[in-house]
Amino acid sequence: MLKAIVVDDEAPAREELTYILEKSNKVKVVGEASYGLQALDLNRRHKPDIIFLDIKMPGISGIEVADMLLKEPHIPYVVFITAYEEYALDAFEVNAIDYILKPISEERLNKTIDRIINNIQNRDKDYYNKLNQLIKDLNEKENECCRISVHYKGKLIPIQLDDILYITVEGK
Numbered sequence: 692m693l694k695a696i697v698v699d700d701e702a703p704a705r706e707e708l709t710y711i712l713e714k715s716n717k718v719k720v721v722g723e724a725s726y727g728l729q730a731l732d733l734n735r736r737h738k739p740d741i742i743f744l745d746i747k748m749p750g751i752s753g754i755e756v757a758d759m760l761l762k763e764p765h766i767p768y769v770v771f772i773t774a775y776e777e778y779a780l781d782a783f784e785v786n787a788i789d790y791i792l793k794p795i796s797e798e799r800l801n802k803t804i805d806r807i808i809n810n811i812q813n814r815d816k817d818y819y820n821k822l823n824q825l826i827k828d829l830n831e832k833e834n835e836c837c838r839i840s841v842h843y844k845g846k847l848i849p850i851q852l853d854d855i856l857y858i859t860v861e862g863k
Contacts, residue, residue, distance in 0.1 A: 709723065727759075731757050741807060771787050
C-alpha cells in the first residue's frame, strides 16, 4: 500500500481526497497539511510515496513546495490536484507525475495511482536487475587473473598477482 500526504488549504478538499484515496485500498494517507511548509515537514517525517498538492495555498504555492521537494533527501511522486488549469506547465517543470483538475474524478485518480504503482515496481525491478548484473560481473572478474603495475627505472611494469610472494614499499 502506498503512503500519501494530502496538502490543500481547504479542509473539505483534503477530506474528500482522503476519502477517495482510502476507498481505493491502494493508498494510506499518513498526513494532511494545510500549507506548504507543513507539507515539507510531513515529507521528512513520513517519507511518503506520493504527495497530493494544491496549487494556491497561503505562504508558498504548491509549485514552490514541489520545487523544494526536489532538494530533499526523500523525493516522493508529486500529483497536483487543483482548480487552476493554467499552472500545468509549471507543474511538470518541477517533475509532477500528474495534474488533476477539481472536481476530482475517481477514475482519473485511480489511473494515476496505478501508474505510480507501475513506476515503483519497474524502478524496483530495474534496481534488482542492475544489482544482479553487478554481482555477475564481479564473479566473472574474480575468475580473471589480476595484475598490478609497479614503477621500475621510470617504467610501469605489469605483474601478475599470482607471481607475487612478498611486497614492500620504499620511498615512492
